[in-house]
Amino acid sequence: MDTKRFTFLTPAGVVGLLLASSSALAFDLGVRVDLAAGFHPNALAIGDVSGDGRPDLVLANSGGNSVTILVGNGAGRFDQRVDVATGLTPLSVAIADFDRDGLPDLAVASVGANSVLVLRGLGAGQFAPLVTLAAGASPSAVVVGDFNADDRPDLAVANYGSNTASVWLGDGGGGFGPRSDYATGTNPMALAVGDMNGDGDPELVVANYGSNSVSVLSGGPGGTFGARTDHPTGTRPSSVALGDLNADFSLDLAVANRFSDTATVFLNDGAGALLPGVGYATGTRPYAVAVGDLDGDTRPDLATVNAIDNTLSVLTGDGAGGFGPKSDLAAGSSPFAVAIGDLSGDGQLDLAVANFNPNTVSLFLGRGAGPFGPSTNFVGLWAPETIALADFDKDGDLDLVTGTSQGNAVGVMLGGGDGTFGSATAFGTGYDPREVEIADLNGDGNLDFVVGNFGSGTVSVLQGNGLGSFGPKTDFFTGTSWSLALAQLNQDNHLDLAAVILNADSVRVMFGNGAGAFDGDATFATGQDPIYIQAGDVSGDGKADLVVGNWGDPTISVLLGNGAGGFGPKTDYPIGGYTRVGANLR
Numbered sequence: 001m002d003t004k005r006f007t008f009l010t011p012a013g014v015v016g017l018l019l020a021s022s023s024a025l026a027f028d029l030g031v032r033v034d035l036a037a038g039f040h041p042n043a044l045a046i047g048d049v050s051g052d053g054r055p056d057l058v059l060a061n062s063g064g065n066s067v068t069i070l071v072g073n074g075a076g077r078f079d080q081r082v083d084v085a086t087g088l089t090p091l092s093v094a095i096a097d098f099d100r101d102g103l104p105d106l107a108v109a110s111v112g113a114n115s116v117l118v119l120r121g122l123g124a125g126q127f128a129p130l131v132t133l134a135a136g137a138s139p140s141a142v143v144v145g146d147f148n149a150d151d152r153p154d155l156a157v158a159n160y161g162s163n164t165a166s167v168w169l170g171d172g173g174g175g176f177g178p179r180s181d182y183a184t185g186t187n188p189m190a191l192a193v194g195d196m197n198g199d200g201d202p203e204l205v206v207a208n209y210g211s212n213s214v215s216v217l218s219g220g221p222g223g224t225f226g227a228r229t230d231h232p233t234g235t236r237p238s239s240v241a242l243g244d245l246n247a248d249f250s251l252d253l254a255v256a257n258r259f260s261d262t263a264t265v266f267l268n269d270g271a272g273a274l275l276p277g278v279g280y281a282t283g284t285r286p287y288a289v290a291v292g293d294l295d296g297d298t299r300p301d302l303a304t305v306n307a308i309d310n311t312l313s314v315l316t317g318d319g320a321g322g323f324g325p326k327s328d329l330a331a332g333s334s335p336f337a338v339a340i341g342d343l344s345g346d347g348q349l350d351l352a353v354a355n356f357n358p359n360t361v362s363l364f365l366g367r368g369a370g371p372f373g374p375s376t377n378f379v380g381l382w383a384p385e386t387i388a389l390a391d392f393d394k395d396g397d398l399d400l401v402t403g404t405s406q407g408n409a410v411g412v413m414l415g416g417g418d419g420t421f422g423s424a425t426a427f428g429t430g431y432d433p434r435e436v437e438i439a440d441l442n443g444d445g446n447l448d449f450v451v452g453n454f455g456s457g458t459v460s461v462l463q464g465n466g467l468g469s470f471g472p473k474t475d476f477f478t479g480t481s482w483s484l485a486l487a488q489l490n491q492d493n494h495l496d497l498a499a500v501i502l503n504a505d506s507v508r509v510m511f512g513n514g515a516g517a518f519d520g521d522a523t524f525a526t527g528q529d530p531i532y533i534q535a536g537d538v539s540g541d542g543k544a545d546l547v548v549g550n551w552g553d554p555t556i557s558v559l560l561g562n563g564a565g566g567f568g569p570k571t572d573y574p575i576g577g578y579t580r581v582g583a584n585l586r
Helices: none
Strands: 014-020 033-037 042-046 056-061 066-072 078-083 090-096 105-110 115-123 127-133 139-145 154-159 164-168 180-183 188-194 203-208 212-218 227-230 237-243 254-257 264-265 278-281 285-293 301-306 313-317 323-330 335-341 350-355 359-366 371-378 386-390 399-404 410-414 425-428 433-439 450-451 458-462 473-475 482-487 496-501 506-512 520-525 530-536 545-550 555-559 571-574
Touching: 014 359, 033 056, 033 066, 042 090, 042 203, 042 313, 042 350, 056 090, 056 105, 066 090, 078 127, 078 545, 105 139, 115 139, 115 212, 139 313, 180 227, 180 482, 203 227, 203 237, 212 254, 254 399, 264 301, 278 323, 301 335, 323 506, 350 399, 386 433, 399 433, 410 433, 433 482, 450 482, 496 520, 496 530, 506 530
Parallel strands: 042 335, 090 139, 139 188, 188 237, 237 285, 285 335
Antiparallel strands: 014 371, 033 359, 042 056, 056 066, 066 078, 090 105, 105 115, 115 127, 139 154, 154 164, 164 180, 188 203, 203 212, 212 227, 237 254, 254 264, 264 278, 285 301, 301 313, 313 323, 335 350, 350 359, 386 399, 399 410, 410 425, 433 450, 450 458, 458 473, 482 496, 496 506, 506 520, 530 545, 545 555, 555 571
16 A cells, blocks of 8 residues: 655644545546555556456566456456566566467566566466566566467567567467567667558567667568667657557557656657657656546547656647646656556546555546645644555545654544545554554555654554554664665565664664564664665665665765665765655666
8 A cells, every 4th residue: 555655734633635626627537546566566457357357457566576466346446466476577567368268368578587477367367377488688578469460469578688579479379489589779678569550560669768769660471570660769768658649540659758757759640650759748757658538538648657756647638649738646656657447437547557666556546527626624633743545444445544743643534435534543652653654564464554653762563453443552662763664675575664763873674574573673874864764676686775865964875785684885975955765766
């Protein structure tokens, strides 16, 4: 569940909410709902993988070497979760019935294993290994298409490390022919498939992260690909999506440019050639782009997820291939992927966003109205200083938890699903709670609390019962801490805790035992007066690192993890002024 915190001043004991209204914007993506995913979800796909006729969510968890299947009920709820092991560091997933048995299968690109794992669907969201295909170096994305017009799904991957796209033709029984490789630009990171020139043979469109371009590989007979045409994009293109953006019955394309904070739109001239690209502003560091009619006006819109400002940007299409100013919605921390589909069965397109850092997927259920009206206030506990949203009672509605420094407690307010909340129930913590982290610490499927108590130098663990209530606290000494981070720091599949110690210029690491307790600890030096902390893989080696904001220096300290719960000496980066560490960088 998402545990993004907001610290603000309110009247005594009042929590302010902004609810969606029908003014200003022509679309309304509703209240965000966060669901637990695997460790570091990096990609997602929407499709009926359980065989019940209802859309499900499939996430590739790059940090957990797994895919997570969230089985949908057709009304926007996902009550069943299945985790399936994959190859090392899966970065992309695609859905198709490769063996034509009527049950959808999965293809997973594993960058760490240089392979594509095909998983056979068994129904009800269950999967078993079918075949492993050796790819090029560092396959970063996989797509499905019928490249040779035999009505059997084929596969293509972008190989980041070998500057190629690999193609396998499927035999319809779950097997694949020999691999064919085609040259792309430098560091291909994403790809899409579609018939760009209307000749019946699909093209491959590849986003080249290293050469700031997209490559279009023309489709030929028998599933082959011919001449390649390159087109300049913005800086570091990382995602590409196809759609008819100007209603001329030809496929156009949109590209997310990670380091220029833009989406580039290329319109098709109707014969397969692309006109010069036009850039449109997005949020900061757009990782992925998707195309869909989000406001119900029959004109396709663009959606990007932006990993630095933790937003979802929607750019409204004018139907002629142009896109208006962006509108931003808060996503989870470090959103890396976005997919569009009707998840609630109401005819409105919805959005799903994979959040890399808190290990969640955010759902935005479309309602076709507008943005936000006046706030509605609900009475909580006295003097709330931190707030978080999650579904504590498993009814599909977001609930509220606030930390109150005056009452040495957290207050839980159960949501009604319509923007209203019940009265607050207090659960005792240590002295002066300043931060709340939410996660399933003991593996029972219920969300628990970890509360940082600034005044008593402790963290309190309160275990949830799945009904919206929590047991008595268990305290663990940390030292005077303002901020906490939960992450797998020693790769034992248990969540560990890192807490900055304000008056000791250090961070204390405590190791979770999987039962809701923390055993043992170690301390590591930071800058002066550390106040905020985040955990994530900033070095790209698959091991969790720590990033600390130091109030007293002022600096940012980066401590690189060794994967066993230890961290090397800090590296400090001066920034000037008050520091707060937000979303992890990648």
